[in-house]
Amino acid sequence: MSASAYVLIAAAVDGELAGLRRRMNAWVEDEIGRRPVARGRLLGVPVRLMVTGPGTANTVQALTAVLEHIPPHLILLTGCAGAFRQSGLGIGDVGVADEEIDAHLGLEPMRAGDPPETLPFPVITVDGVPVKGRYPLSRGWAKTAVDALLRAADEVSGSSPAGIRVMRGPFLTVSTITATDRGAEARYRHHGACMEAMEGAGAAHVACRYGVDLLEVRAASNLVGRRRRDAWNLDLAFERATWAVLTILDRCGPFMLEKMP
Numbered sequence: 591m592s593a594s595a596y597v598l599i600a601a602a603v604d605g606e607l608a609g610l611r612r613r614m615n616a617w618v619e620d621e622i623g624r625r626p627v628a629r630g631r632l633l634g635v636p637v638r639l640m641v642t643g644p645g646t647a648n649t650v651q652a653l654t655a656v657l658e659h660i661p662p663h664l665i666l667l668t669g670c671a672g673a674f675r676q677s678g679l680g681i682g683d684v685g686v687a688d689e690e691i692d693a694h695l696g697l698e699p700m701r702a703g704d705p706p707e708t709l710p711f712p713v714i715t716v717d718g719v720p721v722k723g724r725y726p727l728s729r730g731w732a733k734t735a736v737d738a739l740l741r742a743a744d745e746v747s748g749s750s751p752a753g754i755r756v757m758r759g760p761f762l763t764v765s766t767i768t769a770t771d772r773g774a775e776a777r778y779r780h781h782g783a784c785m786e787a788m789e790g791a792g793a794a795h796v797a798c799r800y801g802v803d804l805l806e807v808r809a810a811s812n813l814v815g816r817r818r819r820d821a822w823n824l825d826l827a828f829e830r831a832t833w834a835v836l837t838i839l840d841r842c843g844p845f846m847l848e849k850m851p
């Protein structure tokens with residue numbers, strides 16, 4: 591492990607990192623990519639916290655600046671997300687991505703309203719594998735994180751049915767938030783993702799380009815589908831995402847800055 595190894599914790603909006611920032615006793619503010627970045631330790635692990643702004647363009651610009659300036663050992667992308675009810679996840683539950691899907695990349699479908707067809711060329715090649723819209727992620731990190739979270743969720747909730755569900759599965763990245771139940775059904779049928787958010791595929795592209803591992807862990811603020819704003823629970827999602835990140839740092843901290851297979 592190098593003396594300067596650290597974990598970059600990134601999220602789209604400030605509320606998603608506020609709980610973690612409160613847990614850092616002392617931190618220094620740097621500026622990278624024209625954004626403030628808080629540098630310090632969380633549960634003994636050297637970290638930097640960065641608010642990227644929502645969406646792919648912000649994420650790619652912010653992460654590229656960090657990777658060019660001071661590359662992290664691991665990128666941990668977190669925050670809230672929409673959960674696909676069909677996956678079994680609900681509001682407040684936690685998802686860990688094992689793949690990042692770009693919902694908009696592809697060929698216009700023959701039938702209007704269908705999802706795009708697969709691109710005829712890759713946008714990047716990772717370890718000889720052409721990526722045409724589904725980015726692979728480190729299986730080692732996703733499994734390690736899920737195991738730690740499942741153990742911790744059991745301890746928090748015992749056998750209570752109201753406990754925190756934790757699931758590993760594909761995450762879908764959109765620029766247009768799904769806002770109808772029909773759209774959610776079509777997207778779930780086509781992609782089989784457990785969560786929808788707006789940053790993952792951008793982060794995955796940068797991580798693949800720079801050869802840095804990416805772990806994405808989110809908590810559901812809403813169900814994907816028709817917008818019922820009063821049913822959203824951003825506070826619960828921010829709290830659970832913070833819990834998930836702290837659990838991972840706590841239980842995986844000792845080897846977090848080592849190479850994950």
Ligand SMILES: O=C(O)c1cccc(C(=O)CC[C@H]2O[C@@H](n3cnc4c(=O)[nH]cnc43)[C@H](O)[C@@H]2O)c1
Nearest residue numbers: 602603644645670671672767768786787788789814
């Ligand atoms: O929609 C609103 O009214 C709203 C009001 C205040 C804050 C927010 C956010 O913080 C959302 C930004 C963030 O959330 C992710 N997200 C959450 N749910 C979904 C979803 O169903 N589909 C796509 N993205 C979602 C996303 O990553 C945004 O960056 C919203």
